[in-house]
Amino acid sequence: MKKKNRINELKVTLPSYSVNESAARAVVSAFTAQLNPTFDELSDIKCAVSEAVTNSIVHGYRDMIGPVVIGVKLYDDRSVRIEVKDKGRGIEDVEVAMQPLFTTDPDGERSGMGFTLIENFMDSLSVRSSPGRGTRVVMKKKLSALPVSR
Numbered sequence: 453m454k455k456k457n458r459i460n461e462l463k464v465t466l467p468s469y470s471v472n473e474s475a476a477r478a479v480v481s482a483f484t485a486q487l488n489p490t491f492d493e494l495s496d497i498k499c500a501v502s503e504a505v506t507n508s509i510v511h512g513y514r515d516m517i518g519p520v521v522i523g524v525k526l527y528d529d530r531s532v533r534i535e536v537k538d539k540g541r542g543i544e545d546v547e548v549a550m551q552p553l554f555t556t557d558p559d560g561e562r563s564g565m566g567f568t569l570i571e572n573f574m575d576s577l578s579v580r581s582s583p584g585r586g587t588r589v590v591m592k593k594k595l596s597a598l599p600v601s602r
């Protein structure tokens with residue numbers, strides 16, 4: 453099997469202001485567009501990024517502002533790897549947090565479906581976290597082959 457090669461990468465750090473959820477989404481979308489994803493593929497990626505970045509903003513840095521680091525890597529086999537990292541509160545039990553409908557939101561404003569949505573929109577999701585130190589979410593998606601003429 454041919455080894456895949458990285459063809460481009462992006463790293464941005466944004467403070468966890470809530471307006472930066474849409475900024476992150478726009479930046480990742482604009483960067484990933486160079487692979488010519490379909491409309492649906494790009495929508496899926498944007499939603500996944502929104503969910504992960506929102507989590508860092510609302511859960512990771514609940515009562516404070518801190519850095520959210522977003523990394524995107526593009527590969528020549530048309531796969532995309534997106535990492536979202538924060539240095540926030542971290543997650544007590546990742547397995548439990550990833551269950552559908554699980555939420556620690558005290559005001560009941562959130563649905564508890566963020567991780568489930570990411571799992572559906574992307575090919576893979578991995579979450580590593582340590583309480584008090586932060587959370588790293590890695591998600592991957594392989595885009596469909598380009599049509600011969602496009």
Ligand SMILES: Nc1ncnc2c1ncn2[C@@H]1O[C@H](COP(=O)(O)OP(=O)(O)O)[C@@H](O)[C@H]1O
Pocket residue numbers: 503507508509511512513538540541542543549550554555556557562563564565566567568587
């Ligand atoms: N970056 C993060 N930092 C701290 N806790 C997180 C983070 N991301 C997710 N969590 C925890 O995992 C739970 C589930 O996340 P999610 O599925 O997105 O649901 P929701 O955001 O609606 O609560 C959150 O309620 C929170 O407890």
Ligand SMILES: [Mg+2]
Pocket residue numbers: 503506507562564565566567
């Ligand atoms: Mg969420």
